[in-house]
Amino acid sequence: MKKFQRPRIHTAACAALTFFLCAAAPSRGQSATTPSPDAPPFREVVDETGRTVRVPQSVRRIVSLAPSLTETIYALGLQDRLVGDTDYCDYPPDAQKKTKVGGGINPSIEKIASLHPDLVLVTKSYDRLETTQSLDVLGIPSYATDPHNVDEIISSTKRLADLLGVPEVAASVADDLEHRLADLRLRVGALPAKRVLFVVWTQPLISTGKNTFLADALRHAGAVSIVDSAQDWPQVNLEEVAKLQPDYLVFADSHSENAAKEIERLAKLPAWKILKAVSNRRYAVISDAVNRPAPRIVSAIEELARQLHPEAFAGKPADTKEKIEKENPSSRSMSSAPFPLRASSQLSPDLRYAGGCACAR
Numbered sequence: 001m002k003k004f005q006r007p008r009i010h011t012a013a014c015a016a017l018t019f020f021l022c023a024a025a026p027s028r029g030q031s032a033t034t035p036s037p038d039a040p041p042f043r044e045v046v047d048e049t050g051r052t053v054r055v056p057q058s059v060r061r062i063v064s065l066a067p068s069l070t071e072t073i074y075a076l077g078l079q080d081r082l083v084g085d086t087d088y089c090d091y092p093p094d095a096q097k098k099t100k101v102g103g104g105i106n107p108s109i110e111k112i113a114s115l116h117p118d119l120v121l122v123t124k125s126y127d128r129l130e131t132t133q134s135l136d137v138l139g140i141p142s143y144a145t146d147p148h149n150v151d152e153i154i155s156s157t158k159r160l161a162d163l164l165g166v167p168e169v170a171a172s173v174a175d176d177l178e179h180r181l182a183d184l185r186l187r188v189g190a191l192p193a194k195r196v197l198f199v200v201w202t203q204p205l206i207s208t209g210k211n212t213f214l215a216d217a218l219r220h221a222g223a224v225s226i227v228d229s230a231q232d233w234p235q236v237n238l239e240e241v242a243k244l245q246p247d248y249l250v251f252a253d254s255h256s257e258n259a260a261k262e263i264e265r266l267a268k269l270p271a272w273k274i275l276k277a278v279s280n281r282r283y284a285v286i287s288d289a290v291n292r293p294a295p296r297i298v299s300a301i302e303e304l305a306r307q308l309h310p311e312a313f314a315g316k317p318a319d320t321k322e323k324i325e326k327e328n329p330s331s332r333s334m335s336s337a338p339f340p341l342r343a344s345s346q347l348s349p350d351l352r353y354a355g356g357c358a359c360a361r
Helices: 011-024 067-075 093-097 109-114 129-137 150-163 167-188 213-220 238-244 259-267 270-274 297-308 318-327 330-334
Strands: 042-046 052-056 062-064 082-085 119-123 142-145 194-199 223-225 248-252 283-286
Touching: 052 142, 062 067, 067 082, 067 093, 067 119, 067 150, 109 129, 119 129, 129 142, 142 150, 150 167, 150 213, 150 297, 167 213, 167 297, 194 213, 194 238, 213 223, 213 297, 238 270, 248 297, 283 297
Parallel strands: 062 082, 062 119, 119 142, 194 223, 194 248, 248 283
Antiparallel strands: 042 052
16 A cells, blocks of 8 residues: 555755755746737636636646646647656657656656746646645746546636637537537436446555546446445455445556456456456456546546447447547457456556546546
8 A cells, every 4th residue: 555655755855955946947937938018927817726826828838747637738739838747647649758757746846947837737636735835936836626527527628728728629629528428328327327346456455435536437437336435545345345246347457468467367366256247257447548537538438338338339330439449549459358457557656546546647
């Protein structure tokens, strides 16, 4: 469980770091463009945590401190403004070419400052308060997002687009996502929900609580978690899972190169054999896009709904299936696998949540 623990920075070390950076970068430019003479250089906005932030009128240089925010920037077509992101921002592949500023938990403030960003994007559950405080000392504005369900992911995308001056793009993205979610409701909304165990981690067994955006994603896919916990990422006893006997086990993974070995390893563990879903080969393996509160999560929801309720998609247009596979290439090789990958193979030490804990937010 050390992977889920937040590292802490000593107060004196933070003070020394911010003093050094203030001395090293006193002339940071606020924007790559000059605002018109009759417009104020800054405006005040309220982010999703309730903070009032002074943001340049024209935001041209952005640093993202969460994989979900990097994905959202690309979905809005603003990747040319993204000058830096974290070591774990890996989608789309082009994001890996951006200047890296470290992990979301412990980014290099000095590296961020050297990129002269107009705005740093953070998330409440992933990025530490100390990070935003250090940025404040340097006069670098940061804007925080905090979605808790699928609808809020869409509305958060709209707010971010408004902030960055492209509301019409977000409107188009949101319309597409809402149309696809409405289609899912028509197809699976009236069907009995599949009772599932979403496996975030296998050793120890960790699942998702009922109030996370991931649990909401399950509901959109025609499923309900058997774990009725107010904790976001509860540790679950496998014997209790056996008493509840889920219809399906759900795993998210984006890497398939070691699939055969991992599948065999998990299938042979004696403790897992007490689950009927294991003996009956009832698994769903979907893209880890479901772990990130970004527009691509809808593709993962569609992917899961197809596996849990195949009868509802007999007449699904081929182009939608192709779109899902294009956004999540791993789904082609993994969706037919009889056993899931070990969930821990998808998680880096830095990624500790999907709302607060262990997913690649």
